[in-house]
Amino acid sequence: MNMQYRKLRGTDLKLSVLGMGCSSFWALKSTPEETAISLLQHAYDKGINFFDTGSSYADGNAERRLGKFINSIERSSVVVSTKAGTKQASMGNATKDFSPKAIRESVAESLERLNTEYIDILFLHSPKLDELSSELFNEIEKLIDEGKIRFAGVHSSDKVVVDTVKSIDCFTVFLSDFNLTRASFETTINDIANLNKGFIAATPLAQMLFTNKIFFPTSKKDFWYLARALKNRRKQLINSFKLRFASQLPNIPAEAVALNFALDNKHVSSAIFGTTQHKNIDKNIEALTFSIPQEVFNKIRRIKLPFRE
Numbered sequence: 318m319n320m321q322y323r324k325l326r327g328t329d330l331k332l333s334v335l336g337m338g339c340s341s342f343w344a345l346k347s348t349p350e351e352t353a354i355s356l357l358q359h360a361y362d363k364g365i366n367f368f369d370t371g372s373s374y375a376d377g378n379a380e381r382r383l384g385k386f387i388n389s390i391e392r393s394s395v396v397v398s399t400k401a402g403t404k405q406a407s408m409g410n411a412t413k414d415f416s417p418k419a420i421r422e423s424v425a426e427s428l429e430r431l432n433t434e435y436i437d438i439l440f441l442h443s444p445k446l447d448e449l450s451s452e453l454f455n456e457i458e459k460l461i462d463e464g465k466i467r468f469a470g471v472h473s474s475d476k477v478v479v480d481t482v483k484s485i486d487c488f489t490v491f492l493s494d495f496n497l498t499r500a501s502f503e504t505t506i507n508d509i510a511n512l513n514k515g516f517i518a519a520t521p522l523a524q525m526l527f528t529n530k531i532f533f534p535t536s537k538k539d540f541w542y543l544a545r546a547l548k549n550r551r552k553q554l555i556n557s558f559k560l561r562f563a564s565q566l567p568n569i570p571a572e573a574v575a576l577n578f579a580l581d582n583k584h585v586s587s588a589i590f591g592t593t594q595h596k597n598i599d600k601n602i603e604a605l606t607f608s609i610p611q612e613v614f615n616k617i618r619r620i621k622l623p624f625r626e
């Protein structure tokens with residue numbers, strides 16, 4: 318199947334409709350570095366040109382791994398996004414600092430780890446409204462003028478935050494969890510498009526919480542995914558039972574329903590999934606060839622689940 322590409326509003330970037338998320342178990346030492354990098358190469362060979370990571374993911378290891386891959390290809394053939402504003406603390410928790418100085422330092426460190434002279438999109442990593450300031454917006458404009466970042470935006474899955482900051486001039490792109498458990502986020506996506514700004518969907522597979530897969534761990538990695546869901550997304554996990562039907566349709570795999578749902582909204586330029594398996598990259602690309610009956614999407618949209626806790 319040939320990969321499809323969509324323009325990212327407000328930018329001159331064209332993204333593959335599937336992007337690779339360079340985070341979570343992929344970034345940890347438990348996934349050998351050689352495997353992690355070969356997954357990126359595999360995705361790239363299949364036409365995926367968009368790679369998202371974060372400065373705090375695996376304490377910088379995610380960026381380091383992506384940087385090694387970037388070093389092996391033509392830089393201009395990929396779009397790279399990363400995040401600033403959080404640092405990994407102990408027990409997987411993060412500390413936050415959105416001061417202009419901290420964001421500038423974070424960008425400098427990311428450029429080094431990513432082996433690149435510029436970051437295509439810099440997202441502020443889940444800021445609260447009171448963590449944003451006009452000094453920060455000025456610093457972001459400076460980083461753009463200096464060519465260190467090409468575009469800036471906000472990563473947040475908090476609807477109130479995104480609705481509030483979407484019209485701030487220096488933010489051109491928004492990255493939020495958008496998947497079948499968060500159908501009502503579409504109003505925000507449409508508003509962003511009306512401002513001629515770009516939107517990218519994170520966790521488009523809803524971390525497979527709507528399938529039985531999550532409850533039958535067979536490996537250390539699967540136990541890690543289950544523990545993460547129980548720690549961070551317990552309510553979403555319970556609410557997702559209402560969407561079980563979407564993983565049990567005859568002849569349509571769960572990932573095909575999830576990815577096509579996220580991409581059914583044409584304002585979503587790319588849906589970035591995470592994986593540690595080559596075969597799942599293939600399955601996710603294959604998923605794009607399925608045609609999902611519109612009534613399935615309508616049913617998903619009617620099930621209005623409360624947003625992530």
Ligand SMILES: NC(=O)c1ccc[n+]([C@@H]2O[C@H](COP(=O)([O-])OP(=O)(O)OC[C@H]3O[C@@H](n4cnc5c(N)ncnc54)[C@H](OP(=O)(O)O)[C@@H]3O)[C@@H](O)[C@H]2O)c1
Pocket residue numbers: 337338339340341342369370472518519520521522523524525542572589590591592593594596597598600601
């Ligand atoms: N998690 C967040 O809170 C968050 C926040 C901001 C941004 N993001 C961005 O969004 C990206 C994706 O997030 P995510 O990885 O948390 O969620 P996701 O892509 O919705 O789900 C990943 C999960 O789905 C599994 N999977 C992938 N393809 C599959 C397939 N075809 N069949 C069955 N299982 C499949 C993966 O397991 P295997 O490893 O076994 O394939 C993993 O457990 C991140 O990498 C990051 O760039 C995430």
